[in-house]
Amino acid sequence: MTLRLTVDGERWRRHLLATATAHPGIVPVCKGNGYGFTIGRLARRVQWLHEHAEQTGTPVDMLAVGTYRELAEAATRYDGDLLVLTPWRPVGGAVEVPEAHGHRVVHTISRLEDLRDLTDRDPRARFVLEQLTSMRRHGMTRRELVEAGHLLAERRLPGLQGMALHLPLNTSSHLGEVTRLINDMVAAGIGTRTVFVSHLTRDELTTLRATYPDFTIRPRIGTDLWLGDRGALQVSSTVLDAHPIERGEAFGYRGRSMPKSGHLLVVSGGTAHGIGLEAPTGDQSIRARAATLARGGMDAVGFVRSPFSIDGKQRLFAEPPHMQASMLFVPSGARVPAVGEDIDVRVRFTATDFDSVVVT
Template sequence: MSLVLHVDAAAWRAHQDSVVAGDPGIVPVAKGNGYGFGLPRLAGEVRRLGLDRLAVGTAEEVALVRGSADEHGVRTGGAEHPGFPGDVVVLTPWRPGDAVAEAALADPGVITTLSRVEDVAAVAKAHPGARVILEALTSMRRYGMRPDEFEAAVAAAEGLEIVGWTIHLPMIGEHLGEATDLATTALSACTVPLWVSHLSPDDLDRLRQTFHVEVRHRVGTELWLGAHDALHYRASVQDVHDVTAAERVGYWQRRAGRRHHRLAIVSGGTANGVAMQAPTAAANGRQVVQTLANGVMEAGRMALSPYSAGGRKLFFAEPPHMQASLLWVPDSVDVGDELEVTMRATTATPDRTVVE
C-alpha cells in the first residue's frame, strides 16, 4: 500500500511539447526532488524533447540527470539509465571547498555558475578552459554580481569560456526594465547569450528584440507541473477502526471528539512530504485570512489534511507519521479505498510514480 503519483502520460507530454514549441530558447530546469517526479525521470523527458541543455540545482545533481548515479549516490549507468547527454548547467554558484563542484569544472559538458569576482579569478587560475556563466545580482538579492563588477568579472575570467550572463528575477512584479538595464551593462562587458527566468512571453519577446544575442529561458514549474489535470496523487486506506467519543488514539493519545467515530490509517506520511509546506508568502488578503484560519484550527487540534473523500478534505487525527497518516473519515470510507491527496510537488516524494 503506497502513496502513488498517477500521471496521464499523453496529456503531460502534450503539455511539455506545447511549452517547448512556444519557447525556442527554453532551458528545462530539473532540480531538488525533480518536481515530484525524480531527476532521472525528468532527464529522460528532456532527452525525449530533443533539447541539448538542462539546468540542475547543485553539482551533486549532475550525476543524477546523467544517469551515472541514483538518488542515493549509487552508480548506475547502462541501458536502463541512459541519462541526459547534453550540456548541464549548475544553478547554485561555485564556492571554494566544494569538492563535487570543483570536479565538475573539469567536465566539458558542465556549465558552472559564478557569482563573485573572487570566485571567477579562483576558477580561472585553477581550471583554465572551464565553461562558466556569470550571474548578475537582481532585486531577488540572492546570488550575483553588481553591474559595477561586471567588467572586473570578465577581466578575471581570462582563459575561461563564458557561455552567458544569467539574470534570475523575482516571481512577481514587472521586471522587464530591470532585466534590460542589467543586460545592457552585462553585454557591454562581454557579448554572450542571456539566460533569464521569470519573464512573461511578451517580455521575453521584447528582450529578444532589444538585444541581438540569444536569450535562453529557464523553465521548471510551468514545464513539469502546468498540466494540472494530468497529475494525481492517491493514497490507499490500509485500516479503519470504530472509536467512541473521548477514546484516545495515536502516538499523542488525543481524545476523539463527539463527531469522530471512524479512524482511518492511510498510506503517506512525512517521508512522502505529506502536509509539508513552505511558509506562505501571504501575498494577498485572502492568503493572510487562510493562514490565520488554519492557525486557529491547528491550535484547536482540528488540522485539515491534504486527503480528500467525496470531494471533501478530511481532518488529521494527529500529525502524520513517517509513512502513514491517521484521519477521521465518514462511513463511506473503507479499507482498500483510494483517497485523493493534494501534494506540494516540490516537497513530494511518492512511493511510486505510474506514467499511464
C-alpha cells in the same frame, strides 16, 4: 499501498512538446526532488525532447540542475550540457566534478574571486556569469561586472557561455529590470550575446527578443514545464485501515481524546513523503493571514485540515501526520472508504516524494 503520482502520459507529453515549441532555446530545470518525478526521470524526458527537436523547432541541448550533487543522476540519462544553478565555490562537489562528464558542465559564477579561482584551476572551464537582480540572492554588481570584463579580456578565457539572470516571482513586469541589466552587461564589455533568464512570461520573452534581436535569450523553465498542466497529474493515497471511534475514546501517539464520534482512517503518506510539511508561502494578503489564524485555532482543538479528500470532501487530520502514514477523522454519517481503496491527495509537488510514479 503507496502514495502514488499517476500521470496521463499522452496529455503530459503533449504539454511538454507545446512548452518547448513556445520557448525557443529552453533550458529545462531538473532539480531538488525532480518536481516529484525524480531528476532521473526528468533527465530522460529532456533527452526525449531533444530527440523531438524537429517537431518543436528547438534543440534542447542543455538542462539545469540545482547542485553539483545532482549532476550524476542527470548525466547518465541525458547527453547534452549540464548547467549547475548553484554558484560555484572552491569547496565540496564544485571542485570534485568527475572527469567523465566534467566537459559537459557549465558552472555559474557569481563572484569575481570565484571567476579567478575557477579559471586558475581550469583555464578552459565553461561558465555563465550571474548578475545581481532585485532578488538579491547571488550575482555580480555593475562594478564587479566591469572588473569581470577586464579579467575575461586579460586572460582571453574561452569558456564564457552567457549571462544569467535569476528574477523574483511577482506579478509585475520584469522588462525594465532585465533591460537595465543587459545594458550593464554590454557596457561592461562582456563578450557574449547569450542571456539565460528565469521567471519571464511568454510575452515578456517575445518583447525582449524584439528589443535585442542580436541576442539569444534562453529561458530556464521548471515548474511551468513539468507541472504546467495539473490536469495530467493525479496524486492518490491508499487506505490502510479504518476504525470506528466514539466520543471521548483515546487514540494516536499522544493519547488524545476524540471530541466526536466517527471513524479513524489510516492512509499512506506521512512526513517522510512531505505530507504535512509546509513551506512559508510569502502571501501577505488579509485572506492569507485569516487562514493562518483559522488553522492555528483548529490545531488548538485538534482539528487541522489535511490534503486528503474523500468523495470531494477534504478531511481533517486526527493528529499530526506520522512518518509514513496519516490518521484522518471521518465524521459519523460520512462514507468510510474500504481498506485498499485509493483517495485523492493535494500536494506541493516540489516538497513531496512519492512511493510510485506511474506514467501511462
